[in-house]
Amino acid sequence: MVNLSLKLKLVLDPSKSSANKINDEVAKTKQISVPIFSMFADAFEKKAKIYKVNKIKKQTREIPKFIFL
Amino acid sequence: MNSLVIAGILKRFYSQFDMNTFSNRLRLQKIVYILQASGINLGYSFSWYLHGPYCSELTRDAYQITDFSKVKEVGFEQPSIETKFEAIKTKIGDHKNNDFWLEVVSSIHFLKNLYPNKSKADIVKDIKDKCLSFKTKTNEINGIWNEIAGWLT
Numbered sequence: 001m002v003n004l005s006l007k008l009k010l011v012l013d014p015s016k017s018s019a020n021k022i023n024d025e026v027a028k029t030k031q032i033s034v035p036i037f038s039m040f041a042d043a044f045e046k047k048a049k050i051y052k053v054n055k056i057k058k059q060t061r062e063i064p065k066f067i068f069l
Numbered sequence: 070m071n072s073l074v075i076a077g078i079l080k081r082f083y084s085q086f087d088m089n090t091f092s093n094r095l096r097l098q099k100i101v102y103i104l105q106a107s108g109i110n111l112g113y114s115f116s117w118y119l120h121g122p123y124c125s126e127l128t129r130d131a132y133q134i135t136d137f138s139k140v141k142e143v144g145f146e147q148p149s150i151e152t153k154f155e156a157i158k159t160k161i162g163d164h165k166n167n168d169f170w171l172e173v174v175s176s177i178h179f180l181k182n183l184y185p186n187k188s189k190a191d192i193v194k195d196i197k198d199k200c201l202s203f204k205t206k207t208n209e210i211n212g213i214w215n216e217i218a219g220w221l222t
Contacts, residue, residue: 062110067144
């Protein structure tokens with residue numbers, strides 16, 4: 001179960017703006033099994049993959065450029 | 070799609086062409102469909118009509134050309150697409166003048182994509198049911214199916 005107050009403190013506290021520090025702090029808490037930053041990273045990675053797949057799909061749907069022979 | 074572009078692509082198949090005959094209009098539709106089905110997107114959306122996949126916008130664009138003899142051939146800037154086009158053109162070969170072949174090939178591809186779970190026998194039946202003259206063409210349609218296996222299907 002996520003400790004919400006801890007999560008908010010880590011996000012708002014400028015002294016802990018480093019991702020590694022956040023990750024370390026979060027990992028220390030036994031209430032959270034997956035570090036919050038790791039969850040964010042997974043989400044970003046997933047979005048990047050979706051973007052890449054959509055970009056490939058878009059490229060195959062694009063009309064190619066023509067030249068007069 | 071620019072009319073000169075679509076006419077220029079067609080020119081690579083037919084040195085002479087016009088929109089005055091049903092046969093020519095069918096060849097236009099099916100050649101463009103097969104090119105798109107093979108992965109070269111020309112921007113046309115096809116629906117199912119009496120003689121297989123058809124796009125009214127394509128017909129409209131082609132009618133813009135009044136003198137096909139003045140049309141310049143059109144190629145593709147990207148070498149990989151140009152290579153793909155040449156491969157498709159080679160595969161179509163002399164079938165470009167075979168309206169039955171063109172109609173069956175494009176119909177097979179269209180129906181297979183529309184009904185991926187339908188059996189070969191059912192799709193062949195759908196194609197035969199389209200047209201009275203196709204009713205006795207089971208062997209020919211199956212032959213064409215085998216011909217395009219691995220290419221368009």
